[in-house]
Amino acid sequence: MPEAAPRHPIAVTMGDPAGVGPEMAARAWEARREQGLPPFVAIGDVAAIETVWNGPVARVGDMAEVAPAFAGALPVWHLEDSGPLTPGRPTPAGATCALHTLETGIGLTRNQASAALVTGPVSKHALHGIGYTHPGQTEFIAERCGVTAANAVMMLAGPGLRVVPLTVHIPLAEVPDRLTSELIVAKARIVARGLKRDFGIDAPRIAMAGLNPHAGENGQLGDEEVRIIAPAIAQLAAEGVIVAGPLAADALFAPGIRQQYDALLCPYHDQALAPFKALHFHDGVNLTLGLPIVRTSPDHGTAFNIAGTGRADPGPTIAAIRLAATLAAVRERSCAAPR
């Protein structure tokens, strides 16, 4: 039995039909008992699953059908035919299907028919080819949820570590200018609220890394810590959000230190993600804080190079479904909390 099962099933989008998303959903279902996964439904083109997997499929068209079917077959919400399919070969029809799948998953979760949304990997390149203009799925989900993209905060969560990159997909040279006190304050607030509401941590312990090596050594190796980060931390403290730091990033990730905190805020992408993936490559989950819905995703891409070969590891998808269930159950328990 799942450790924390929400009342409703979880919506898992397959992502690009030619990527590893469909087979990862199928293999997560195969592992449902040993991994204690709650009922979920795979949304997308049923042919994308049947092309790469021989297991039992139960087509559903209503979320109420998911839980009864789940023990004996993988529930699949077939959305549309995405045309001739070759694993590893994305097509415009496949990208269109991935986009419709995402829209459907968001809608079901916004309606509370689904307890949480787990998004499979899409090809940004293929999506851009059909006119999609968002940098990734998160920005689209935020927009559909009525949240500005800046307030949708990416967190990477593993069993022993949660990290939040405060800037993401921008050139490194732009990071020092983009890191403002306002940005830090806004994102730290969302992280603190997410740790409370979604993870059920009453008094979250948060730390922040410096921008510069050794957190600037009191301004000797850069002054952003003094000029930007320290004032942000002071303002947060005045609001009751306690953030330790700025701390030297390399020391912060050492085992005895990182374990003291519920989340580590990092000024930029690689500072957060390189140590995170070094530790949690097989069980890391990408989740979005600040949304009215619970949203997680496996922390990998479409892996077109190995799609259909059986070599992809379903561990991250399993971890994403399990974490989504836990977070949704925590939100349900605190039913007074706003959705």
Add this chain to the structure above:
Amino acid sequence: MPEAAPRHPIAVTMGDPAGVGPEMAARAWEARREQGLPPFVAIGDVAAIETVWNGPVARVGDMAEVAPAFAGALPVWHLEDSGPLTPGRPTPAGATCALHTLETGIGLTRNQASAALVTGPVSKHALHGIGYTHPGQTEFIAERCGVTAANAVMMLAGPGLRVVPLTVHIPLAEVPDRLTSELIVAKARIVARGLKRDFGIDAPRIAMAGLNPHAGENGQLGDEEVRIIAPAIAQLAAEGVIVAGPLAADALFAPGIRQQYDALLCPYHDQALAPFKALHFHDGVNLTLGLPIVRTSPDHGTAFNIAGTGRADPGPTIAAIRLAATLAAVRERSCAAPR
């Protein structure tokens, strides 16, 4: 017995007498049998050891006395009295002693009386107070060895990972301008040579991380990969130094990827050191490539806050001594190699 014992003992400088260096040397000696450490001598103020440790000490004044004494007592080369000593309280006399200790250690190793130099932690602040102008110990060692500081390359080595930050103690905002093709080529050459000569790896496998997230995604997230890194890699290939990349830093540190390489080159400090310390906090060794001598050091500072309490972990010092022995033995075996 040590796995790889060089012909001569190893010189271990105590570093600042008020830091954890003296007790780390003593505790490494205590672990000499179980850890298979070769004979080494602790250089500095003998009082710094006797203040924090009750074990047997054998004063020596010649490297030939070290090996015979080593089984029954910690050989100590007493250099000078550093005055009244309180662990955790650095003094100018202590900094002076640390500097003389470093000079002596370098001299003994340059003379080949010592097989390798292991440097204990010093206080930069205390050293600067007595007129020392180098940023750290490495630059001083390089100068005394007749090598320009730019050609002394810092590597962090653990059992499963070696990383080289190509820029070190500079503000993050300066990294994009400081990362030139010339710098990459010069440092990669030294790394390739070091892996061959010191680690005995005939055909080193080296990879380089991008500067920008996702290694710039073909110029979409920054163009340094295209403009600076790729040309450097091409030039290195023309010289026979094969470097893979530039690769996305977060993917590069994932377990299945990092294990394919003998060393990872990273454009800046935290990109290399945060994942390294996340994985190898207790057994990471800092070593310097490009010198005529073998030099390693434990990858931590003076830890004044816990000096004398017995809480400091001798693991990094043990790892530094063991690695120094291995590297020195490899150099000795290939005796035609230039020192």
